[in-house]
Amino acid sequence: MKEMANANAELIQPEDYSKSPSGWRVLWRELVRDKVALVSLLFLGLIIVVVYGVSLFLDQKEVVKVDLFALYQPPSADFWLGTDYGGRDVFGQLIIGARNSITIGVVVTLLAGLIGLVVGLVAGYFGGHVDNGIMRVVDFFIILPFTMIVIIFVTIVPKYNIIQFCLIMTSFLWMSKARLIRSKTLQERELEYVQASRTLGSSNLRIMVMEVLPNLTSIIIVSMTLSLAGNIGLESGLSFLGFGFPESTPSLGTLVGYARNPQTLESRWWIWLPASLLILAMMLSINNVGQALKRATDARQRKG
Amino acid sequence: MIPQIFILSIVLFLMAKAMPGDALTGLIDPSLDPDALAAMREKLGLNNPWYVQYWDWISNAAQGDLGNSFKYKMPVTELISQRVSNTLWLALATLILTYLIAIPLGIISGRYNDTFFDRIISGYTYIGFAMPLFIFGLLMLWFFGFYLGWFPTGGSVNPRATEGVGYVLSKIYHLLLPALSMALIGVVSTVQYLRNEIIDTKQKDFIITARAKGASESRVYNRHIFRNSLLPIAAFLGFEITGLIGGTVFIESIFAYPGMGQLFIQSIVGRDFSVVIAVALLFGIASIVGALISDIILNIVDPRIRIK
C-alpha cells in the first residue's frame, strides 16, 4: 500500500492550471483591467477623500446658519457656489450633504445586505415551510410602492436621527436582497458538497456559514455595489420631496429639492445643479464599478 | 390577492392610527371645550378598540366612503376622482411612450449588437440606469420647459381651453413632458432586457435550425426571435405599475401636475391623513392587481409557469 501510494504520488501531480484566483482576486483583477471602472473607482475615491476631508473643516451649524444679507447670491469668491434662499453657502451644504448622503447610503446598504443575507440564507437553506413563510412576507412587501410606504413611515416617526432614518429605509430594503440570496442558496443547496458536509457531521449553521456563504460572496459584493448607487438615489429622492432630514441637516437631495421652487429651477442653477450632477456622477461611477464586478463574476464576460 | 389587500388595509390603517392627530384635530373649532370634544370623539367611535374602528373604516371604504378631507372639506372619494383621471392619463401616456421607444431600441441593439448604434443605445441605457428619475425630470423641465420654453411648466390643462379638441390637445400637451421624462428612464430596463434576450436567442439551436432550413433573415427575426423575446415584456406590464406609482409621486411634484402622486405629497405635508391613507390604499391595490396581471399573462405566455 505504502509503495503504491508513493508511486501514485509521483504519478498524479495536480495539474497546474496557472495560479488559482480566489474570488476577491478575480474581482480586483477585472476591475483594474476595465479602464472605465478603474477611472470610476478613482473618481469615487477622490470624492470620498474630498467630501470627508473638507467636511472636517466645516462647521455644520455655521454652514446652515441663515444670513439674511446674502440671499440668493450667485457664485463668487466668498461663496464658491453661491447661496440659497436663507443666504447659506451652497458649497458647504454640498460637501456636508454629500457626506450625509454617502454615509446613509453605505449604512443602509450594509444593513439591508446583512439582514437580507441572513434571512435569504435561512429561507433558502432550510426550504419548505420556513422558506414559504418568509417568502410570502417578502413577496407581499416587494409589490407595494416603496416610496409611499417609506414616506408614510417617516411621517409617523416624529423625530429621527441619521441612524433611525437608516433603519426606516433598511426595513423596506432588505427584502430584495433576501430574495436574491435565497434563490442563490436554493441553487447551492442542491449541489453535492452541501450534502457531503452533512454526512461529514457539520451542523446546519456551520454549513450555511462555512460552506454556502463563501460561494455567495461575489454575488453579494456585486449586488451590494449596485444597490449602494440605488440607495444614495433613494435617500436623495426622499430628501428631495422633503421627507429626509430637516434643512439643518443638509443632504444632496435637499439641495436638489430647492429646485421645486420654479424660480430657483429657472434662474438659480448654482443651488440645485451641482448637487444633481454630483448625485449623477456618483451613481454612474458606482454603477460602472458594479457592472465591472458583475462581468467579473460571469466567466463568459471576463476580459481575461 | 384578496388576503394581500386585506393585510395592506390593516397595515395602512394602523399606520394612520399611529400618525399624530385624528380625524377631529383639523376639523374642530379650537374654542370648543375639551368635554364637548371628548363627547364628539365618543360619538364618532374614536374611543373604540382599533379593530372595531378598522371594521367601520373598511366597510365604509368598500362602499366607496373613504371619509372626509379636512383640508379640502370634501369627501375623499370626490377629491380622488378629480385627480385620478389625470394620473391614469399620465400613466397610460408613459406606458405607450415607454414601449414605443424601448422596443425599437432593444431590437436594434440586440439584432445589430456591437455596431455603432448598439454602442450609442447601450451608452444611453448605462446613463439612464444611473440617473435618478427626479433629477432627470428636473433637467427635462429646466431645459425644455424653461430654457427652450417648448412645454408648459405646470398644470394638467390650459385653464382657457375648456372643451372640444382644444381641451384634449391641451391635456396631451401638458402631460407630454412628464410622461416623456418617466418613459425615457423607464425604457432602460426593457431595452437592456430585450437586447440580452435577442442576443441570447440568436445563438439558440432552434434559430440555427431555422437558418439552416433557409428561412430569410427577416423571417428568422420576425417569426422566431422576436416572438420569443417580446412575450415576456408583455408580461412585465403589470409590474410596471409599481414603478409608475413611485414615478408619479416624483414627476407630479416636479411638473406641478395635479394627479394622485401630487395629492399624496400635498396631503402628507398638510397632515390630511384620511386622504393619505386612501391614496396609499388605492396605489397599493393597483400594485397588487398589477402583479396579479403579470402573473396571469406570464401564465398564458409561458406554459411552464403555473399559478400554484
Next chain:
Amino acid sequence: MSILEIKDLKVHYPIRGGIFRTVVDHVRAVDGVNMTIEAGQTYGLVGESGSGKTTMGRAVIGLNHISSGSIKFEGKEIGHIKGRSRFGRDIQMIFQDPYSSLNPKKRVGDIIAEPLRNFEKLSPQEEKKRVHELLEQVGLSPESFLKYPYQFSGGQRQRIGIARAIALRPKLIIADEPVSALDVSVQAQVLNFMREIQRELNLTFLFISHDLGIIRHMCDKIGIMYKGRYVEEGTANDIFESPQHIYTKRLIAAIPDIDPSHREQQVEFRRSVQEEYKEAHRRYFDENGLVYPLKPVSDTHFVALPQKG
C-alpha cells in the same frame, strides 16, 4: 454479525395536487426492501435510474427521511433517531459527482479536515499531519494541501472525496456511483484504488451503480432493484452465473463484450433473452408493472418469482 441490517425499508414521497394541495398519492422510491451487509464485504446495489438505489443509500446515511422500516447498524437502530446522530462517524459516503461534491471555495486541506474538525479535537499541527497522511494514502502529493479543487482532474477529485470519507476511519462507506462521472480510462484506476483502501482499512462498502460490469468487478453480494423493490439478490456468482429473474437476465445480456470473436454469439444470446423477456414479461410483473416479493432459491439467492411459482 452483520454490520448493516435493513428491514422492510420504505421511503415514500407525497404527491400533492388539487386546489388544496392535499396528498393525492405517493411516489414509492423505496418500497419494502430488506438488506443485510456483512462486515468487510462489498454489497452492490444495481438498478436503472429511478429504481430507488440512490434513495436507499441516502436513507442509510440520513440524507433522506424514512417512511417506515428499520435500519440497524451493528445491531443498533439508526433509522428513527433524529438529527445528527444518523450521520455518525462510522458511516461515510463517496458522492457521484466529483465536481459538485467538493466545495469550490475551499482548499483541499480544509475539505479533508472538515470531518476531523467536527468529530475530533485535534491541535492544528496534529490535524495538518493527519491530512497529509490522508493525502499520501490516496496518492496525492503534499502540495495538494493548499490547492483548490478545480486544479485537479476528475479522478484526483474523487480521491480527495475518498480521503475525506476515510478521514474518520469509518466502518461502512456508501459509494454512490463513485466512478460514473469519470472517464472510462480513470474508472478502473479509482476502482482498484478503492479495493486497496478497503483491504487496508477493513472497510465495508455499499456500492451503488448502474453498471453491472463494475459491480461484477467490485462486489461480493449483489441486489438488483426495479421500481423501488428488489428483483433478485444473491452472491456475485448467483447473479452472474444463474440469474433467475427475466429482468436480471436482460441486464446481464446487456453487458458489453469487447472481444469481437464473440460478437455473433453475443447477438444471438441477446436476441434469445429479448424473446424470453417479451414472452415471460406478464408472468414476472404484476398488473402495476412491479415485481413480486422475494422467494429463496438457495441459501444466498433470492428472486422475485411469480406467486404461482
